[in-house]
Amino acid sequence: MARDGLVYVCDRTNDRVQVFRRDGTFVKEFTVEPQTRANGSVWELALWPDEAQSYLMNADGANNEVRTLRREDGAILGRFGRNGRMAGDFHWVHNLAIDSHGNVFTTEVDTGKRAQKFLLQGNMVLRKRTP
Secondary structure: OOOOOOEEEEEHHHOEEEEEOOOOOEEEEEEOOOOOOOOOOOOEEEEOOOOOOOEEEEEEOOOOEEEEEEOOOOOEEEEEOOEOOOOOOEOOEEEEEEOOOOOEEEEEOOOOOOEEEEOOOOOOOOOOOOO
16 A cells, blocks of 8 residues: 555556555556467556655566566566576566665575565666655
């Protein structure tokens, strides 16, 4: 649930994010990689740690990547990862979390069975740092 009271729900099999108010009232939905087959593209969501929570990070275990989505409309702004077993690759990326510094933590299921940390580096447009 975001600070503004909107609740973001993963509808994995249907490749979509649904948005509700706390009372269950439907607000909107958007699709993410709708051509994805198998287990769908929206496995996990996390809110970006800026004050407005402007972005969603989306773990996609079918396509084995993590995407940055604009929270307003679900537009894909960036992505990282690919299928594989080396550092930075994913095998069934399932969960993710973001710390207050913008570092992304992922976990994998099936035979992946690992956690990875991706460091926020440089001047990212996604977050303005305050001293």
